[in-house]
Amino acid sequence: MIKDKFADAIAPVGHTDDDDVGAINEILGFHIRLAHGACLRHFTETFTDLDLTQKQVSVLWLVDDHPGIAQTDLAQRLRMDRATTMAIINRLQAKHFLRRDRSPKDGRKQALFLEPDGIEMLARAKQAIGEHEAWVKSRFSDKEVRQLIELLSRIHE
Amino acid sequence: MIKDKFADAIAPVGHTDDDDVGAINEILGFHIRLAHGACLRHFTETFTDLDLTQKQVSVLWLVDDHPGIAQTDLAQRLRMDRATTMAIINRLQAKHFLRRDRSPKDGRKQALFLEPDGIEMLARAKQAIGEHEAWVKSRFSDKEVRQLIELLSRIHE
């Protein structure tokens, strides 16, 4: 019944209006992190029913786009280390969303493939991503979206 | 000796070139998250010696900007819930970077103040943030930085 999250009204401590000193608000990285937080929060809400995280959806999506992809390749594309990738793959496998096949070409590698459950879940996830994206993009014109993607890409590429 | 992180060379699985289907690369949220990841990773590297996380620095900074701020107010500004804020404050207090004083005006609130160690650490942190910011901003013109901040603000505000 109690809406905990951010319902808390703030009791302003002093006088400051967030735009005084060598303000934290001038730090680009600060805004990137806040925007990410807002984004991730809305994503999580949107995916409450599907019980999937952003990382998990990304993995399903990439495995679908690249059947037989290896864990290392996945990790590289999503900028994760191998241990973290393992944890995510394990969770998805436990839910029967994907399977590991030993790669015939390279015995060290595990080729990843979506299971039927995973294919269905991905379809639903893409639907939900549509909503989520609409929420994000509602703030921008098409031109601004392209601009934003271009600028952000310079950071992570 | 082994540079684990992202040293893994990728073994391209197939043919795809990342720009075929209803690509994941067209999702704005995806780029926000990758950019955030890259940002956070560099931040963490920059702050290895200081042993501070991004959240912790933000808290120190805000407590310095708003002496006597309450935890709820902090949480609201950084978009965290109360429990998470507690954990962060506890860690910072354990390091003697700040202290809790019961607020004289509202017995429920804890007024936060930096301790001498915290003040010194924040000074060093701001130095490090300068480097970190330079790394981020090196990709952009001044105009683009302002643009980016303006656009990102629309998401988290």
Added chain:
DNA sequence: GTCTAATTGTTAGCAATACATACAATATCG
């Protein structure tokens, strides 16, 4: 003023990264 409701801090617990490290199996190359 009193009683009820809301706020604030706190504690405990859980899930999901993110990372380091070490190990085994496999592949590659001199």
Added chain:
DNA sequence: CGATATTGTATGTATTGCTAACAATTAGAC
């Protein structure tokens, strides 16, 4: 063949984000 690198795996730790419950305090309704 033998040294080295790659890949997956297992373990362990830290941080974050959230829920749920509880006590103390305050604010509001009446």
